[in-house]
Amino acid sequence: MGKIVVIEHLTMDGVMQAPGHPDEDPRDGFTHGGWAARAQDPAMQRAMGARMGDTWSLLAGRTTYQRFADYWPAQPPNPFTDALNAVTKYVASTTLTDPLPWQNSVLLKGDVPEAVARLKEELTGNLVVFGSGVLVRSLLPHGLVDELVLMTHPLVLGRGRKLFDTRQERFRLIDAETTATGVVIATYGTT
Numbered sequence: 001m002g003k004i005v006v007i008e009h010l011t012m013d014g015v016m017q018a019p020g021h022p023d024e025d026p027r028d029g030f031t032h033g034g035w036a037a038r039a040q041d042p043a044m045q046r047a048m049g050a051r052m053g054d055t056w057s058l059l060a061g062r063t064t065y066q067r068f069a070d071y072w073p074a075q076p077p078n079p080f081t082d083a084l085n086a087v088t089k090y091v092a093s094t095t096l097t098d099p100l101p102w103q104n105s106v107l108l109k110g111d112v113p114e115a116v117a118r119l120k121e122e123l124t125g126n127l128v129v130f131g132s133g134v135l136v137r138s139l140l141p142h143g144l145v146d147e148l149v150l151m152t153h154p155l156v157l158g159r160g161r162k163l164f165d166t167r168q169e170r171f172r173l174i175d176a177e178t179t180a181t182g183v184v185i186a187t188y189g190t191t
Contacts, residue, residue: 002123003146004059004116005051006136008163009036010152015160016133019153024067025161032157039153041179045080047149047187052083055125059116061135062093068130069102090119090127092135113142120144133163140169145190147174154182 009019018024019036026033060068068084075081089105092112100107108115116139120127129136139145148171150163171188178184 002057002120002125002127004120004127004129004139004144005147005149006129006145007048007051007149008131008136008151010150010163011035011155011157011160012152013156013158014162014164015157016131016163017161025063028161030160032160035155035157036151036153039155039179039181039183041181041183043177043179043185044151044183047151047185051126051128051147051149052087053126056087057123057125057127058084058087058089059119059127059129059132059135060089060091061132062091062096063134064131065089065091065093065096065100065102065105069100069105073102090116092116092132092138112138113144116144117142133161136163137165140190141167143190148188148190150184150186150188152184152186 008016010016017030018033020034022033024033072081072084085103087104089102090108091100091105092108096107098107136145171190174187174189176184176186
C-alpha cells in the first residue's frame with residue numbers, strides 16, 4: 001500500500017500560493033509570487049529528497065501539473081529536474097483529457113478521492129504531492145493523506161490561497177527542524 005506525502009511551502013498565516021516565482025500563480029490578483037525564494041536552504045531539499053527515494057510517484061492536481069509540465073521539461077539537467085521528468089505523474093483532474101503532454105503522465109479517471117484511494121492501494125511507494133491545494137483539501141476529509149511536510153517561512157502575507165480550509169483537522173508531530181534561513185520544517189502524521 002502506498003503512502004500519500006504532501007510537501008508544502010507555507011507562510012505563517014497559511015498561504016501556499018506561488019512560493020516559487022513572481023508569475024507562478026496570479027489567480028485572484030495575487031501579487032506576492034516568489035515569496036519562498038529568499039529562504040531556500042539545503043535542509044529543504046533533503047526533506048523533499050527523503051520522501052522521493054527510489055519508489056515514488058508524483059500526485060498532482062490540474063493547476064500544479066500544468067505549471068510543472070510547462071516548466072520542468074525545459075530545465076537543464078539536474079537531480080530534481082531529472083527525477084520529475086522520469087517519475088510517473090498521476091494527475092487528478094476532471095477537465096484535462098488524454099494524452100497528457102508530459103512524459104510518464106497518467107490521468108486519473110472518475111471521482112478524485114475514489115481514484116486516489118484505488119491508486120494508493122495499488123502502489124507500494126510514496127505518492128508525493130507538491131502544491132495542489134485543491135487536491136489536498138479534497139483528500140484530507142477522506143483520510144487519504146498520511147504525512148504532511150510543512151515548510152513554514154517566517155513571513156506573513158495577509159492574503160493568498162491557503163492550504164487548509166475551515167474544517168477542523170488534528171495532526172501528530174513526527175519531526176521538526178529549523179533551517180539556517182528560519183524556515184521551520186515540520187513533519188506531521190495524520191493518523
